[in-house]
Amino acid sequence: MSPLTLWPATASEQAARIDMLFTGLLVISGAILLLVAGLLLVLCARYRRGSAAPRGDLPDFIRRDVEIGWTAATLFLALFLFWWAGATQLRASDPPAGALEVHVVAKQWMWKTRYPNGAREINALHAPRGEAMRLMMTSQDVIHSFFVPAFRLKQDVLPGRFTEMWFRATKPGEYRLFCAEFCGTDHARMGGTVTVMEPEDFARWVAAQPQEEDLPGEGAALFTALGCSGCHAAASAVHAPVLAGVYGRMVHLADGRTVRADEAYLRDSILQPKRDVVVGYEPIMPSFDGLVDEADLQRLVAYLQSLRGEAAR
Amino acid sequence: MTGLGEERPASTAGIWRATLPVWAGLMVLLVATLVGAYLELGRFNLVLSLGIAVAKAALVVVFFMQLKRPDPLLRLAACAGLVFLAFMFTLTYADVLTRAPPTQPGTVMPRSIPDRPAAGQRAF
Amino acid sequence: MSGITAERAIPGAPPREPSYLTAKTGLASWLLTTDHKRIALLYMAAITVFFFVGGAGAVAIRIELFTPQADLLSADAYNRAFTFHGVIMVWFFLIPSIPNILGNFLLPLMIGAKDLAFPRLNLASWYIFMAAGGLAVYTLLSGGVDTGWTFYTPLTTAFSNGNVLAAAAAVFVSGFSTIATAVNFIATVHLQRAPGLTWFRLPLFVWAIYATSIVMVLATPVLAMVLALIFAERAFGIPIFDPLRGGDPILFQHLFWFYSHPAVYIMVLPSFGVISELVTCYARRRVFGYNFMVYAILWISLVGFLVWGHHMFVSGQSLFASLAFSLLSFIVAVPSAIKVFNWTATLYRGQIVFDAPMIYALGFIGLFTIGGLTGLFLASVPVDIHVTDTYFVVAHFHYIMVGGAVSALYGGLAFWWPKITGRLYPEGWARFAAIMMFFGFGFTFFPMFIMGYLGMPRRYHVYPEEFQVWHVLASAGAVILAFAYLLPMGFFAWSLIWGRRAPANPWGATGLEWQTSSPPPEENFHTPPVVEQGPYNYHPEHAGPPALEREQHQPQGRQP
């Protein structure tokens, strides 16, 4: 990059819209600034001490009408800008259905990304041009912020919850990724690269990534290692529900409710087992809150999901 | 501004006559809120107990804190905090109540945090 | 450009009567004084020290950022430097500066009172401030704190290895001082006004200090509580914002910004008051739209409480809340615009004199306009998402708080220097310093807008090379700015000994504070004034010799 860049690279649909809004704001505020500065200079020159310009009382219309006039004008301008900015934001708020979903986990001081097929990267994100990509982000420690200037996008990443953002890249190239929320010692070094590729190249790249052991397989290992199988196996002495095929089924709870055993339900049941106890069982399961981290949870849930087919057989 | 110290009871008996009924009212409300807490009212338990708290506060403010005296300055000062508190509650709840479910706290468990007190991470 | 100082100094002034400065002597007469004027000087001494301490942090930051690598400071040292710069400058310089120095000194004088309503509380407030300052300096000496001045959880509560507890305690204690001063100011304005001084005859500076005090009283306790929560969580491990136990770090941000956005108005509203006094005096004109100016001040202090969420557009706050806060933020821009327009319009048909305070005031209007207009960018949700947490924001708030508040502080100090000390500052040097401050400021902070939009994140001690040119520009500008700050300290100090004696009203100004001698006697007025007119009773029609002109201006008050 040349040392005197004045405008950042524009590489997403949203970036183009924000640039337009930004330019509009520049023009409007530039005009206001020129007006104020011009008035100041002209008035200072004309009414400097001892100049020949006439003084005396102000006419009534200046005192009242002008004041009301510019108050109203400012208010309308403010409301107009709100409408423009708000509309721009609302257009971009919901991700399109079928967006490619990538999980992002932030920790001091790195970014970890994981693609749907299990490929993983650190401090890097690859994205196909022209396709929507949705990032589901969470943090393992403090608040970070995922910031790609070329996309004009930024979203804080918090521990204990997901935040999401989406974009559709428009221009192949390599762009900077920053952490924008101060996160401790090496905040300034918590960055990486976002690479936008042509869709074919992206497909080739993803396929070529080393495939890690599949999530369900890792989940199965955990299921044994954490002792889940001790109770939830069919032959167990402890009275606990058998989990084969539970995913996606409706289950009846002890308090009379019926819920679908979806991903959220499974997560909750691992972390807060006392909350939604299935009818006919005692609330004896310990909480695994703090014992399993987010990645482990994803593995376990993936394993339980994989059992669906088994039960159908 | 109206003066202070006017229309005030000047005798011991007068003072008790002015204050004891308020105290009695407060005690009645205390019993009421205690009983109310054990009634099965669902969400309205909170409404009831806070309503009674507001009533008690009103008694104290109006009679003990002398806001019944027609001094606009003091009334203004007394209301200012409440008005801004209302702003704070409204706008904070405008966020908390409209967040998408995955962005509420407690959706994901972060990895246990190293150099913090190991307090309560394990509930068993 | 003809100055009024040179012509105004009255040769062979009458023998000086005892002033508040000379009425009593000895260290105890200063440290135990309940005289608001002396307490103002105590604050001035303390705040000057903190300005240097906070400034040292800025110097370290700007030197480090000269190159993209970490040369001077390690990552941790840099984090401590900017945190300390922020904490000291916000709570120990900007927030107390104009209210506690100029406000303390001028408020009773401007309303014709003998003192503030609660003089002993005023002194106590200074001691609390000093205790807080001591804690802040202790924080620095004990290794500093590396959380940023915003103290975001859970970094602050669980991860930071700095001395968070001491820093939080320092800010917490300083809050008591702020609240005590504000209570004092509000009660004074309500109950100590001179006979005839109705609300709409108050100078705008008094209105500004009054509105600021309301903001202080209602916002500071929220900061105090939220710091207490942080303190408890870090010190005793009780979970409040802990995500492991269902806590919500965003809630912390709501509470923090509920204080910290109004805090911006605590810093800038008093400047509005100062600028209104300066512009009217040097344009020799009644302020344009006095009532609108008053309503604008009150409107800002009210709506200023409702816009805090614009700091949180990327925090994970709901879109609905973001849009609501965005609308309110655009609306709060209106009264600020009114003020800028009205100052400009005050110049119309004036007799403008370009003395140093006026140059500071004109510089203020320019810088504040840029700062305010870039506020529109930050109120727009999509643009803010891109530029928040970048140097764009850094530039924006420095334009408001440093370009604005510090220009007003220096302008106000120069303007009231004769009243405070009884000496005239050297006009030529002061004009030079004022012009230098304007340009030095522009060189330092304007490049930050550009690199902010390019994507340079804030709080980075190492950065990609493409930003270096802008950082070098900013650091070079900072050198000019530093001289512009130091120079007035030099000539103000010089004037204490060699400056010419000031008459009671060297600028021919109309405020009540100019109706008493310079420096004022201990009891402020020999005979309590009675007010019969509105403020700013200037008459630009006549541009005669200054001495004549002074008599033509009806003073606001009269001695009965």
Next chain:
Amino acid sequence: MSDIAARNAALRQPWRSLRRQREGAAFGIWIFLGSEVMFFGCALLTFAVYRSLWPDAFAAAARETNITYGTVNTALLLTSSLTMAAAAEGAAAGLRRLTLCCLAATVAFGIGFLVVKGFEYQEDITKHLVPGAGFRLEAPQAQIFFAFYWLLTGVHAVHLSTGIGIATVLGIQAWRGSRMLASPAFEALGLYWHFVDLVWVFLYPLLYLGGRS
């Protein structure tokens, strides 16, 4: 005659009249109380948000508090407000005996409150209701409830202790005669005391009455 002398002795700079000075004191305290409203309001907002996020954990946690102690303390504080109101009125009316007796009673009720609170704290500690390792309830969010329980009652106790201290000093000064009954300090103390009482009036239902039905 002594009344006028007393009034003059109570008048301070920069006030022009005692009446105005009294109004100033009351107004100053009211502004300060506005600030205190925001102080406690901030914590109550945090509490309210968490209560709406985790209603079950908060109800379960609230059941663990000792309602007997809480109720007794509420009664004690409300009664202390009665005596404080009588003391302030008595001082304004120049009734020395009433003022001194009622101030003493107020201080006694205040100390009584703290003593009961001490027993309650002790019980809470033995019942493992301090957030952290070994906390008694399982839901992690219950710890947040108790974080607020300790924090709010603690901050309230600090306020109350301040009130007790000031009341004691004023009482001794009035008894010795070094402070005139006409001084605005009594009314100011009264306002502060009632405010501390009001804080408890709201803490009581929030901390003790939840989840009882």
